[in-house]
Amino acid sequence: MSTLDAVKLRPLPDQATRLLETLDAPPRLVAHLRLVHDVACELVEWLYPVLPFDRAAALFGAATHDIGKIVHRAELSGPGSEHEQAGYELLLAQGVQEDYARFARTHASWNSSDIRLEDLVVSLADKIWKAKRVPDLEQLIVNRIATAGGREKWQVFMELDDLLDRLAATADRRLAYQAEHPV
Template identity: 45%
Template structure:
């Protein structure tokens, strides 16, 4: 299955499921066709699909901003976008975690994605979006997916942002505090309008 995606702006609502009447000014990117097909196969509920669309959209914004700031920054964009668009798919196996806390979906998500045909190196994001702190030297891609899953709702995580900034500073040969300030600015911009995003997500049934 061709796990391909893009960064361009698209239709306001996720193509799956048909929801009707979204908040058009949010201009949320479509989920990629391959991801929509995957979510249909596991019968993902509308609220989960909406959440994945929002995190995917935040990840695309992060990538665009990071590449604009550091044009030589090496990131596997396709992997990040797939990871953002599928990171919580394990919740279809643990419905209680759709509305409550829990980490069982992080353990079972990668296995489910692999069973559906996703490569292991991309399926891992279903785990690392929540376990990045425990991972041994998480990749930049893991940090970006975790950050997208955090900042879309206006939440900030200084440790996570600092880890990403440190990786960027090292790879780009810039001062760490310069990278910290840049990441802070980028995330602050994306964290805006969190209330609208949350309201849009919560309009979808569980």
């Protein structure tokens, strides 16, 4: 019985599932992408009523952001960033439109001036799934939401902080689930 049997993970977008199958993605990578995607779904559900954005792009990005680890398998269990550009190129080579492929390249670089809210959501999901809090990233999201929605930053911060605390509280189960899958 899996660690997350009691918690039903949301299915990945069909296009992402087909890509992972076609590219023979390792089980550990698929597990990781499912977990990040599931957390991204929570973030998207919280954000969408407040601020319109490309939900489908953000969810696809969460489901494929680390796909370059198929090429750079050492980065499945160790540090590295070579998978970012490799994933972007791999997605483009598979016919994925640039607007969706970009997440492989942007998920770890949220300080760029051309970063969109969708990129920030993928970056945040890729951190909070394992309970890692990144104040600079969180503040960028707070600022975007407050500015676009005409809301007070402190109010947005409190709401986001509550959501992230709730997501972080179940990180141990997600980490155990990922560890159940071979690299």
